[in-house]
Amino acid sequence: MNTKYLMISSAAFMALSGLATTFLPQEILNNLGLNSNAGAAVFIQVTGALYLGFAMMNWMAKSVLIGGIYARPLAMGNFLHFAAGAMALIKFAMAGASNASLWVAAASYAVFAIMFGKVIFTSPAKMVKE
Numbered sequence: 001m002n003t004k005y006l007m008i009s010s011a012a013f014m015a016l017s018g019l020a021t022t023f024l025p026q027e028i029l030n031n032l033g034l035n036s037n038a039g040a041a042v043f044i045q046v047t048g049a050l051y052l053g054f055a056m057m058n059w060m061a062k063s064v065l066i067g068g069i070y071a072r073p074l075a076m077g078n079f080l081h082f083a084a085g086a087m088a089l090i091k092f093a094m095a096g097a098s099n100a101s102l103w104v105a106a107a108s109y110a111v112f113a114i115m116f117g118k119v120i121f122t123s124p125a126k127m128v129k130e
Contacts (some may be wrong), residue, residue: 003066004126006115010078011058013108018051031101054081067124075120082113 021028025044029036033128058078064071070122 003064003119004062007058007062007066010044010062010082010112010116011055011062012056013112014051016050018055019055021045021048021051023048026130031099048112054078065124067119070124072120075116079116079120080114082109084103084112084115086110 021044024049025041026036028044028086029040034040057074061071061074064074066075086106089102089106089109093106
């Protein structure tokens with residue numbers, strides 16, 4: 001599997017998420033129907049910084065060989081983030097706080113978790129010259 005496109009798409013997804021959570025924390029909390037107090041807004045903004053850091057890391061590693069033992073910490077960090085995030089988002093959506101944006105986020109997280117899981121547990125494909 002060529003991981004370049006996976007790293008680019010995950011970097012873009014996390015950069016957009018990071019920008020949204022950094023600059024629109026009140027709106028995100030209101031959209032989810034949650035109490036938008038100052039503490040929650042700051043927590044959302046700090047989470048945005050985390051997303052932006054992950055986005056930059058993935059963007060800078062887009063040309064690195066990933067899979068098997070190569071760049072395993074990078075792949076494992078992404079896999080754990082997306083797998084745990086998918087489970088949390090699905091649980092939250094099923095608990096009655098569901099709206100369309102929450103299900104889209106949960107589905108996106110699940111797809112990235114599956115893709116990074118495939119990267120971790122398979123060997124990187126050799127480039128075939130034709």
